[in-house]
Amino acid sequence: MAVLNDEQIMLKDMVTGWARERMPVTQIRSLYDHGGGGKQGEGPGFDRAAYGEIAQMGWTGICVPEAYGGSDFGSFSLGFVLEELARTLAPLPLLSSGMIAASALVLGGTEAQKVLWLPALADGSAVGTLALEEGAHHAPDTIAMTATQTAEGWRLDGLKRFVADGMGADLFIVAARSAPASDTADGITLFLVPAETAGLTREALDQIDARRPADLRFDGMVLDARAVLGEVHQGGRLLTALLDRAYAGQAAELLGLAEQALETTLEYLKTRVQFGQLIGSFQALQHRAAEMFGEVQLTRSAVEAALTAIDTGDAETSSLASLAKAMANETAHRISCEMVQLHGGIGMTHEHDAGLYLKRARVAEQSYGNLSFHQERWARLNGY
Amino acid sequence: MGRMFTLPLRLPNTDATHKNEHKHLGGAMDDQQFRQEVRAWLSAHFPSALAGVNPLIFQGDARAAAASTDFQTWRQAMADKGWGTPTWAKRYGGAELPEAQAQIIAQELAAIGAFNPIRSYGTMMLGPTLLEFGTEEQRLEHLPKISRHELRWCQGFSEPGAGSDLASLQMKCVDKGDHWLVSGQKIWTSGADQAGWCFALVRTDTSVKHNGISFLLIDMASPGVEARPIVLISGSTHFCEVFFNDVKVPKGNLVGQLNKGWTIAKRLLQFERASLSEVKTDVVPLAPIAHAMLGTDPEGRIADPLLRGRILHNAMRHAAYLQTVRRLSEEARHGGPNNGVSTLKNLWSGIVQRRAELMIEVQGFDGLGWSGEGYSKDGLEATRALLHSKAFSIYGGSYEIQNNITAKRSLGLPDR
Incomplete structure (x- = not known):
């Protein structure tokens, strides 16, 4: 872990303590109704009461300027909060709202939009999220949902899929195609869409990690010009800035998940006896553990470098963000597989936590770009 | 066995003479x-x-x-x-x-x-x-x-029968009253044929393993010392085997206490691993060579998509490794934990070896020449670099030994 200042050390200790006490893995387990193949879950797919608690402690306002009710600690600090909370798979929309939606307003909002939304996002009374995907894969370059300019302002038609925390969100940041791409404009416009806007219907998806993403249907939704976030037909750059934050933030969650999955597995290796020996004394298993530890080291470095780059406005931010997400995807994937394998039969049971880490890892890997998406993006940014 | 790389990654305490002397204002x-x-x-x-x-x-x-x-x-x-x-x-x-x-x-x-x-x-x-x-x-x-770098030192640790299990070393050192008498053989001693002095681990008690080893400084000009270069797969003659035939060594050349050499060796190996995992940041970038050798597709990408994928995977790990060196140096400067050296060495050797293999694969037959005008200078260098790189996961404690150390020291996994 990078060298933290005193405020950051205090914050980190506070998060670790709170997650352990208030948000153990049993919390995500309570959202599941999958034991025995039961019915689909209900509710927003996250813990609204707990989200209110972390808002009170100021964690939801870490990326919000002080003038709008936040602490402006920056992305690096929010990154280690996300990391710590992901260790217990805390079902909270902090990445969606505290990092991505808040940054959307900070980076692209007008003064009126900031005043309207930032204090609410910072105090947790509103939850925001990005509505981007239209298909099964992360594809920010092929947005097809249409935004048509009208006499009143804008009309939105189309479908947004797999919107993270979408069933509990109050505000959607919607990316739509407002014009064909040209040499001078990318043709993308971002909109602020409150959840209760007429013309929006949402349907819950029953995802393996017990979170509840939403499919959003926009059916002739009428918006006035004040709903536009950032520049008309020029939303691509703002979207990229948001996505770099999403990549780094999701990578921080995957890092925390992977570290805890490894620690839990190591505890098992130190207590499980077979053939009259602790299985952790077997060299074959020790070497697998040592290699996993190495992968965690690489991932931590990439994640911290990406978050730091966001805060300093580094020209390499996009490259580092994709490096972080790619490394985190691979590491969490490997360790979540090993967690099940090294626990043996007990790891296959719903009763044990290994399955919860595996399921959450797969969703987080898919969210905001899989391994090949980020390899390709890094490759293009670095001349491969 | 050691080699040299630039960019110091310092562990805490390597400079015992100066600590915190620079904390004054200004x-x-x-x-x-x-x-x-x-x-x-x-x-x-x-x-x-x-x-x-x-x-x-x-x-x-x-x-x-x-x-x-x-x-x-x-x-x-x-x-x-x-x-x-x-x-x-x-x-x-x-x-x-x-x-x-x-x-x-x-x-x-x-x-x-x-x-x-x-x-x-x-x-x-x-x-x-x-x-x-x-x-x-x-x-x-x-x-x-x-x-002043006026004379060179070599490290007499490994023996024919003591490689990964270094503590099983046998080179005999007997107390003859006014001097030590040393007999035995060392191997994989870097630059022994050019060294003026050798720091060696010797056996001063045969009844115990780790607690019968001492740390001795030996003048290579002493009668009875003979260093012979070993030819490696890369053609290099950097390593030697060294024979010690009833060599007399002054009593004052013992470092630390008698039979406590293993403690010193472990500390010294930490210094070695720290220097091994240092890396030059100006490594030859793979992308331009890959474009030149494999061609570029209409979208500007390396034309062989499958090889490109493997190159990318390695290049990204390399980028993450450089960030790791930077992070651990920063943490070490602030007195952070230093038990990650074995982990870092294995990451480094794995990434650099893979990279050397990819460099050859990118160059095809041009990367497989031993000598002569028929090959480019880059190709010849890449060949030697590949062959040389195979040593990275063997010297300074093999990949497997480093994993043992990580498992026990960093992860606390049990011996039995």
């Missing part, structure tokens, strides 16, 4: 001024002909170093200044500078494509060991010569 201002001084001095003293030259040419070969007037001029200048071992006390030939200023010298050297001509096994391994375990007499005898 340090940043002093550092800024110091940086200017370093720049001015370097521009006056660094021979421009050496800019960008690979220091391994001189570090690995005493004859090449002796034959280069530029190198000798540069070595003299740095030795006189004490900047080759900047944190060491002046009586040991150092400059008594705080760690922060030592870093500044390293940064300014790198910035102009220069290198530290004093850097050697002596500065990287024996020096820190004598500072921690040696007597003042031993330090005064050896450190000033090390800080």
Whole structure:
């Protein structure tokens, strides 16, 4: 872990303590109704009461300027909060709202939009999220949902899929195609869409990690010009800035998940006896553990470098963000597989936590770009 | 066995003589001024002909170093200044500078494509060991010569029967009253044929394993010492086997206590691993060579998509590794944990070896030449680099040994 200042050390200790006490893995387990193949879950797919608690402690306002009710600690600090909370798979929309939606307003909002939304996002009374995907894969370059300019302002038609925390969100940041791409404009416009806007219907998806993403249907939704976030037909750059934050933030969650999955597995290796020996004394298993530890080291470095780059406005931010997400995807994937394998039969049971880490890892890997998406993006940014 | 890389990744305590001496107010201002001084001095003293030259040419070969007037001029200048071992006390030939200023010298050297001509096994391994375990007499005898790089040291650790299981070493050392009598064989001793002295692990008690080992300094000119170079798969003759035939060694050459050499060796191996996992940041980028050799598709990508994928995977791991070196150096500077050296060494060897293989694959048959005009210089270098790289996961504690250490020390996994 990078060298933290005193405020950051205090914050980190506070998060670790709170997650352990208030948000153990049993919390995500309570959202599941999958034991025995039961019915689909209900509710927003996250813990609204707990989200209110972390808002009170100021964690939801870490990326919000002080003038709008936040602490402006920056992305690096929010990154280690996300990391710590992901260790217990805390079902909270902090990445969606505290990092991505808040940054959307900070980076692209007008003064009126900031005043309207930032204090609410910072105090947790509103939850925001990005509505981007239209298909099964992360594809920010092929947005097809249409935004048509009208006499009143804008009309939105189309479908947004797999919107993270979408069933509990109050505000959607919607990316739509407002014009064909040209040499001078990318043709993308971002909109602020409150959840209760007429013309929006949402349907819950029953995802393996017990979170509840939403499919959003926009059916002739009428918006006035004040709903536009950032520049008309020029939303691509703002979207990229948001996505770099999403990549780094999701990578921080995957890092925390992977570290805890490894620690839990190591505890098992130190207590499980077979053939009259602790299985952790077997060299074959020790070497697998040592290699996993190495992968965690690489991932931590990439994640911290990406978050730091966001805060300093580094020209390499996009490259580092994709490096972080790619490394985190691979590491969490490997360790979540090993967690099940090294626990043996007990790891296959719903009763044990290994399955919860595996399921959450797969969703987080898919969210905001899989391994090949980020390899390709890094490759293009670095001349491969 | 050791080799040299640039960019110091320092572990805490490697410079026992100076700690926290730079914490007074105004340090940043002093550092800024110091940086200017370093720049001015370097521009006056660094021979421009050496800019960008690979220091391994001189570090690995005493004859090449002796034959280069530029190198000798540069070595003299740095030795006189004490900047080759900047944190060491002046009586040991150092400059008594705080760690922060030592870093500044390293940064300014790198910035102009220069290198530290004093850097050697002596500065990287024996020096820190004598500072921690040696007597003042031993330090005064050896450190000033090390800080001037006047003679080379070699490390007599491995034996034919003691590789990964180093503590099983057998080289006999018997107390003859007024001297030690040493007999046995060492192997994989880097540069032994060019070394003036050897720091060796010897067996002083055969009834116990780890607690029967002592740490001894041996003059290579002593009667009975013979070093023979070994030819490696890369054609290199850097490593030697060394025979010790009833060699008399003065009693004062024992470092630390009798039979406590293993403790010193473990500490020294930490210094070695720290220097092994250092890496040059200016490695040859793979992308331009891959484009040149494999072609470019209409979208500007390396034309072979499957090989491109494998290149990318390695390049990204390499990028993450460089971030890791940076992070761990930063943490070490702030007194963070230093148990990650074995992990770092394995990451480094794995990534660099894979990279060397990819470099050959990209060059095809051009990367498989041994010598001659039929091959490009780059191709010939890539071949030797690949063959050389195979040693990375063997020397300084093999990949498997490092994993054992990580499992036990970093992860707390049990012995049984």
